[in-house]
Amino acid sequence: MQRAVRALLYVVEKPEGATGTEIAQELDLPTPTVFHLVNTLVDEGLLAKFERRYHLGPRVGVLADAFMRMHSPAPNLRAALQHLGQQTNETVYLTSWHHGEVVVLEAIEGTYALKVAGPHTGYQWNAHSRASGKCLLAALDDASLDAYFGSHSLTSLTAKTITDEADLREELVRVREQGYALEMEEFSVGIACLAMGITQDDVTLGAYSITAPVERLVAHQDEYLECLREAAAEVTQASSPP
Numbered sequence: 001m002q003r004a005v006r007a008l009l010y011v012v013e014k015p016e017g018a019t020g021t022e023i024a025q026e027l028d029l030p031t032p033t034v035f036h037l038v039n040t041l042v043d044e045g046l047l048a049k050f051e052r053r054y055h056l057g058p059r060v061g062v063l064a065d066a067f068m069r070m071h072s073p074a075p076n077l078r079a080a081l082q083h084l085g086q087q088t089n090e091t092v093y094l095t096s097w098h099h100g101e102v103v104v105l106e107a108i109e110g111t112y113a114l115k116v117a118g119p120h121t122g123y124q125w126n127a128h129s130r131a132s133g134k135c136l137l138a139a140l141d142d143a144s145l146d147a148y149f150g151s152h153s154l155t156s157l158t159a160k161t162i163t164d165e166a167d168l169r170e171e172l173v174r175v176r177e178q179g180y181a182l183e184m185e186e187f188s189v190g191i192a193c194l195a196m197g198i199t200q201d202d203v204t205l206g207a208y209s210i211t212a213p214v215e216r217l218v219a220h221q222d223e224y225l226e227c228l229r230e231a232a233a234e235v236t237q238a239s240s241p242p
Contacts, residue, residue, distance in 0.1 A: 004037045017053030080234040087227045091116045095132035096206030102127035116211045129161045131195035134181035135207040138172040161186045192217040196228040
């Protein structure tokens with residue numbers, strides 16, 4: 001099963017498809033073994049073969065649709081995110097908790113020539129290095145935060161990633177005090193991100209974030225913070241009873 005999953009994930013990363021030999025080399029497995037795996041995936045509709053290359057099959061769409069339904073945000077949350085993207089022209093994200101993980105529910109790519117392509121919908125790793133992750137972690141009570149640290153490692157992604165728990169806890173205190181999170185090259189070199197929690201009736205629904213090249217985000221930080229505040233307020237107003 002693990003080998004079949006690895007083969008499928010390899011093909012996912014190849015828009016032009018992959019031959020059985022290429023998959024065998026990537027997985028470091030005998031070619032006959034790989035052909036058995038991929039042909040099984042073809043039989044199940046997860047892969048399709050065309051001109052000696054394997055591509056994603058029709059049943060992958062069923063899985064993708066189910067995944068998107070599971071993570072689909074409420075209409076008011078999506079509308080405010082779209083407005084945020086239109087205001088800033090930057091790549092913007094909506095992130096929330098899902099089964100104990102900080103998950104990207106929706107991402108809208110920016111329109112600048114130099115734009116950021118960051119975590120995709122469903123991404124749920126390295127919350128400690130992401131501005132949106134810091135916002136959501138900062139909203140946890142002490143017991144929940146202790147539980148999170150007990151089950152997640154603080155992986156170093158760049159030289160600026162906070163990997164010491166005590167230092168991260170101090171950072172989360174600052175996030176609570178200032179009402180937003182700023183991440184400077186902690187997730188990816190050359191990239192910065194601003195995020196702000198979305199709160200209603202003292203419950204944190206998620207977080208909006210804006211990500212951009214460092215110099216552009218620093219130059220527009222005050223403007224982008226105001227856009228985040230407007231987006232969060234837009235959700236609260238849309239959810240309030242008449």
